[in-house]
Amino acid sequence: MTKSLDWANLPFKYMKTDYNVRSTWKNGKWGPLELSDSEYIPMHIAATCLHYGQEAFEGLKAYTGKDGKIRIFRPDANAKRMIATAEYIFMQPVPEEMFLEAVKIVVDKNRDWVPPYGSGASLYIRPLLIGTGARIGVQPSDEYTFIILVAPTGPYFKEGFKPVSVMIDRDHDRAAPLGTGHIKVGGNYAASLISIDLAHKGGYAASLYLDSGSKKYIDECGPANFFGIKNDTYITPYSHSILPSITNDSLCVLAKEMGLKVERRKVPYEELSTFEEAGECGTAAVITPIGKIFDATTGDIFTYGKDGKPGPWSEKLYNRLRAIQYGDAEDPYGWVTIID
Numbered sequence: 001m002t003k004s005l006d007w008a009n010l011p012f013k014y015m016k017t018d019y020n021v022r023s024t025w026k027n028g029k030w031g032p033l034e035l036s037d038s039e040y041i042p043m044h045i046a047a048t049c050l051h052y053g054q055e056a057f058e059g060l061k062a063y064t065g066k067d068g069k070i071r072i073f074r075p076d077a078n079a080k081r082m083i084a085t086a087e088y089i090f091m092q093p094v095p096e097e098m099f100l101e102a103v104k105i106v107v108d109k110n111r112d113w114v115p116p117y118g119s120g121a122s123l124y125i126r127p128l129l130i131g132t133g134a135r136i137g138v139q140p141s142d143e144y145t146f147i148i149l150v151a152p153t154g155p156y157f158k159e160g161f162k163p164v165s166v167m168i169d170r171d172h173d174r175a176a177p178l179g180t181g182h183i184k185v186g187g188n189y190a191a192s193l194i195s196i197d198l199a200h201k202g203g204y205a206a207s208l209y210l211d212s213g214s215k216k217y218i219d220e221c222g223p224a225n226f227f228g229i230k231n232d233t234y235i236t237p238y239s240h241s242i243l244p245s246i247t248n249d250s251l252c253v254l255a256k257e258m259g260l261k262v263e264r265r266k267v268p269y270e271e272l273s274t275f276e277e278a279g280e281c282g283t284a285a286v287i288t289p290i291g292k293i294f295d296a297t298t299g300d301i302f303t304y305g306k307d308g309k310p311g312p313w314s315e316k317l318y319n320r321l322r323a324i325q326y327g328d329a330e331d332p333y334g335w336v337t338i339i340d
């Protein structure tokens, strides 16, 4: 029985569900996937994830369709990205098959927590890979723990599909690149907390980062990629220090399908003044239109859209993406894994 929660008003927040799934790699092999109802991990005090940030995480979502079936969006892409991350920071990768199996098990065992169709909420799936072997020198671990936890969530930005304001903070970069080798490691998000805090204190929903070397180009937002639209062209930054977003990759496909040109290239700061529409995109953020960008150093302000409404292309892209994710439209790209 589906839980009775106030689904339409769920925040993007951790909530205990029934199970998480776990496996440990030691003595050269992965152990079986085990279900756990504990929210805790017993861990060695010298674990490499604690000392040297040897950890990676992923984020994907499951949705209930009108037909009552649960759909998971592009889990194979998350599995591949986690393998790339693991290899980059010398962790034992989780094989794609095992990752997919674990996602299916954890969603199936937490069916009651998958928000109903029409609520606007979804089940957020958070795979985590951490070095749990003891090391005092800077070396890779000899033991790894893979866990997937889930939580029903509402929109990441409380505004939902409404334009937000974001702030450029040139003084605080994320310490390490997120993009190199397609990585999504945990520690470098902590380096962005200061910037997010400054943005929130200024009344902004998020930070927008410039490339940390030259500060000439747009990188991405705190939890999401950036895109701008002008002259029937969807433009998104190419950068070594951003996360290759699966949502953005999907939007590039959908934009082409709608007849837009797609450009993935360096986006100079000055180009911000030329976009007709701008937005953030990611699993948690979905598409969050940007209404205003404020540069705290230069005082520049860039605005997008009219009357506080999302632009027409952003709206079309949002509706098309949602329709595929919820199963309201055909899935011509084979993006959705169904759990009956």
Ligand code: PLP
Binding pocket: 059, 178, 220, 221, 222, 223, 224, 225, 242, 243, 244, 245, 246, 247, 248, 281, 282, 283, 284
């Ligand atoms: N950029 C950052 C820094 C992120 O944390 C995320 C979310 O995972 C994204 C972009 C969006 O990536 P995806 O669309 O794969 O969720």
Ligand code: COI
Binding pocket: 058, 059, 060, 223, 224, 282, 283, 284, 285
């Ligand atoms: C996601 O969109 O899945 C993310 O990981 C963003 C965030 C909560 C860091």
